[in-house]
Amino acid sequence: MTELSAAHKALGAAVSGGADSVCLLTGLCSVCSEYSIPIKVITVNHFIRADSETCGDAEYVEDLCASFKQKGFDVSCTVYNLKRGQVQELSDLKGCGIEAAARELRYNAFDSFIKENNLDYLCLAHNKNDQTETVLMRFLQGSSGTAKEGIPYVRGSYVRPLLWTSRDCIEEYLNSKKIGWRTDLTNTDTAYLRNRIRGKLIPLLNQDFPGWDNAVLLGLEKESLDSQCLQNQAQDFFNRFMGEGISTPVSQLAFPGPDFYSLDRAIKLRVLTLALNALGINERIPYVFLRDVCDYADNYNRRNNSNCGQSVKSFADVSLVFSQNELLIKKSADLQNEIVFSVIIKESGICELPSGQFFVPDIFDFPVMLRSCRLDDVVRTADGGTKKVNDVLSDWHVPVWQRNCIPVVQALNEPEQNIIGILGSCLGYSDWIVKLDNKNENK
Template identity: 45%
Template sequence: MCKFENDVKNNLIKCGITLEKKMRLGAAVSGGADSISLLVSLSSILSELDIPLFVITVNHNIRLAEESDGDANYVEEMCRKLRQDGLKVECDVVKLKKGEVAEVSRQRSGGIEEAARALRYQAFESFIKEKNLDALCLAHNKNDQLETLLMRFLQGSSCDSSGGIKPTRGKFVRPLLNIERCEIEKYLNEKKIAWRTDCTNFETEYFRNKIRLKLVPFLDKEFPGWQKAVLSGGEKSVEDSDAINQMISIILKNHKQCEISLSDFVELPESVKIRVLLKACNDAGETKRIPYAFLKDVINSVSENRKSGCFIKQFSSIKIEVKNGTISVKKLSKSDTDSNFFVIIDEACLKDNCEIELPFVKFDVLQLKALGATSPFCLRSVRIGDQIKSADGKMKNVSDILSDWHVSNEDREKVVVLQELSGSTQPIKCIFACFLGYKDWIVKL
């Protein structure tokens, strides 16, 4: 066993992988140098112990067919050659539908890279369950770690994120994380094994590529030793994060899940408040990134409304509500439509004059009371088929009204309707678009 393979083996053990015959280990392989070195080294290590290796490669189908299909075909061919050499290697190819990544990107309001990663990890999770794997190895290396730490710093990440890539996360393990890319390429060159190169790796419109191709060479030239300092800073952030998370666990131990006493919350340090809210959002089932500015706004509102002690804040599908001395965090379930936001206002909220914050506008409950609104009702986004009563008593499509107002497609997603929730008809009583520069449509309540 060569030094490279011995390092990978030792890293597996450090990640808690017990190399026994009953072990079921997988590897995610893209065709690039990092993952090919992972494939080759793992198959060699496991073959000595007669342990099979289960390989998955994901074709995102977002590049030209000859590139994306070529990568997947290359991984399959590599696995076939390893089997011919007597190694126990299986290979599964997952090919995403054309346009699937773009659609998920649109739904999540994020970039193509983020959407591709989300779908890739979905495929990994399914693969782990299907193959009953003890662990799935990923090919992140030391260079990836450095790039990630630089990215997180430039993005202003908290210490939870600024610690970089973790060696283990659930069933995901990264046995190359302390190995440099030059060592990886040297290993493959010595074995005379080729690898695929993704042409998008050289497109500097991607943030990570900009770090790799522009910032890293500059740091190498002007700041010798920067890598050690950055890695050391990442380790310290992990230690700080662990300490704060331990504190949060103690704080939340005596509270219901996704709830905390308002009096306890206001006494916490600012950084702990942020993490308490973030953990509550995650515990409620929110997987999207929660903006720091939103969490900070909740904290400021707690301070400003401490006397009245009642308000509602919403981001995406997360609703944070303060009332009766308690902060509660809920993930709103979608109705049978694709509504972007949906907040229910009940009797307690009306009584306490809560402030209701939607993604694009705030409502004072006193405003809604003045319109004659009675609970329960909801404020939500416009849906296909929505109708509202016109002056002549007939029903009119909300979409037609927005067309008459020349509301843009972008602004239509921000328009708010007020719908009663009691009774059998549950009519829409108001259309709020004045805050966007259009009109409001108010049915006399």
């Protein structure tokens, strides 16, 4: 605070109108007034709820800021309105949920707000409850490494002063000040994973395992220390060959084969992530693909001879070229359109796919063909009808660029050679299996 005051800079705050952000703003007003630091507030109107709700939230924040200003606090408010339908458009484009799309657009607005107002910090209102929900959610999603560490207290220009404050304490504080807040009705919609965790799982844990949240957060702190150690080793390896001042994004980069192949797997995974970030890969690369890349690297390290030849592993718009002396990682904007494959499977077992190795279960009448999907592909449904494969992938929120990597199963022992399966599990999605009785099983 002293540094901000001396530099005559303002402090930013993101306020939605909910209890957490209202508490944040109230507390900041008290602290910043002592140091004569202006507060610049941003509230984002997503237009994904009824106007009475979403516009009502924005108006409440404006009124709240005006009331603080009348009391002598140096507070200004900016309402950032997204275009109607903008969140849904991004959700459809990326094959992600509404929440993820809204978050991306919201942070884009925050980034612009920080630059426009020359802010060093923008305060966010995540609290202790948000932290435990995030840790549980990422655990259930199979996250690892830094993704499993939860919400950071500081990340770049973003600061979360309430991260270790519980929601109960926040509401008690506001009630003592006789300050109201807005309630987002979508917080009770169990279609969202976070809301199911908040409304169903956490009450059960609170009832049967008192103190579980403190134990989880303590374990998180311990794991973060280990993870940071591994991350530092990966960063040191990356900097040794790429340099600390690498200008990103780059079109390709390479590591000496023997050095990379001999790394511990935990370091390999982190180096690969650093490399993908340097290439400017914006899409999420599935862990199953990165795991397969590590398997290839282990094979080269074990064989350790000049007869290994060259292998290429590709996914989305990234290609990894393995040779005995080098691992080349490059980006190709056209690569995702080149993923066309087909292979005849005669029995259950391991199959090599563009996205990595995949186990074909013993549930089909072999032989079958595994191939990339086509625009006109249809699959049978439980009621005996058919549905476009692309519609199924859309229902699963599979991004367009990723769909060619998901294999369909084509029956070869029947005249029609129908599609009898969609193996989405190779990339972490569901499977659609047509049973012999013409009913489908959506796993």
